[in-house]
Amino acid sequence: EVQLVESGGGLVQPGASLKLSCVASGFTFSDYWMSWVRQTPGKTMEWIGDIKYDGSYTNYAPSLKNRFTISRDNAKSTLYLQMSNVRSEDTATYYCTRRLPGYNLGFAYWGQGTLVTVSS
Amino acid sequence: DIQMTQSPASLSASLEEIVTITCQPSQDIGNYLSWYQQKPGKSPQLLIHSATSLADGVPSRFSGSRSGTQYSLKINRLQVEDTGIYYCLQGYSAPPTFGGGTKLELK
Numbered sequence: 001e002v003q004l005v006e007s008g009g010g011l012v013q014p015g016a017s018l019k020l021s022c023v024a025s026g027f028t029f030s031d032y033w034m035s036w037v038r039q040t041p042g043k044t045m046e047w048i049g050d051i052k053y054d055g056s057y058t059n060y061a062p063s064l065k066n067r068f069t070i071s072r073d074n075a076k077s078t079l080y081l082q083m084s085n086v087r088s089e090d091t092a093t094y095y096c097t098r099r100l101p102g103y104n105l106g107f108a109y110w111g112q113g114t115l116v117t118v119s120s
Numbered sequence: 121d122i123q124m125t126q127s128p129a130s131l132s133a134s135l136e137e138i139v140t141i142t143c144q145p146s147q148d149i150g151n152y153l154s155w156y157q158q159k160p161g162k163s164p165q166l167l168i169h170s171a172t173s174l175a176d177g178v179p180s181r182f183s184g185s186r187s188g189t190q191y192s193l194k195i196n197r198l199q200v201e202d203t204g205i206y207y208c209l210q211g212y213s214a215p216p217t218f219g220g221g222t223k224l225e226l227k
Contacts, residue, residue, distance in 0.1 A: 105152065107156075
């Protein structure tokens with residue numbers, strides 16, 4: 001059974017940094033592109049970015065690429081999202097997702113999400 | 121970015137009713153369209169990919185279709201467990217973009 005378990009969310013002050021983790025199980029992690037997607041309190045969904053199965057390539061939403069960094073450790077089957085200089089508009093639930101084998105086809109599996117609240 | 125116009129924003133339907141949700145992209149996306157269901161308090165789940173292909177384990181009362189540039193999700197014989205928010209997503213070009221969501225409730 002595919003499982004994606006996020007952690008690292010919480011209350012953070014504006015301007016701070018935060019690193020989210022996602023531990024994967026139930027599949028060969030190093031075979032798949034992985035992505036982060038977030039959902040605002042108003043339920044708007046936004047793609048954050050992707051990382052290639054071997055970690056050699058990343059792709060980001062243009063509005064986030066200067067502050068967010070995606071990485072992975074295939075030996076630990078773990079995906080990361082480093083968030084820096086966070087803003088109130090970054091308040092959202094952050095989901096780790098595994099893409100379908102066809103890259104453009106969508107997100108086959110989602111974690112349970114981790115809530116990040118940016119507030120002073 | 122490709123804009124995905126999803127309608128309706130909310131919908132109230134009766135048990136066993138047929139429900140249709142649509143998405144209209146701002147430009148051609150081929151068949152790179154997927155649909156997701158998010159039940160209350162849960163994470164989204166893939167229902168349909170490639171516009172018409174049912175994801176593994178999804179009940180056959182869900183179906184996806186394309187008519188020209190408009191994409192539809194149809195739920196036949198609505199069940200209690202189908203309440204939630206539904207989203208479309210285009211994967212044709214980066215960045216992938218979601219529709220605004222449709223909140224489906226039982227009447």
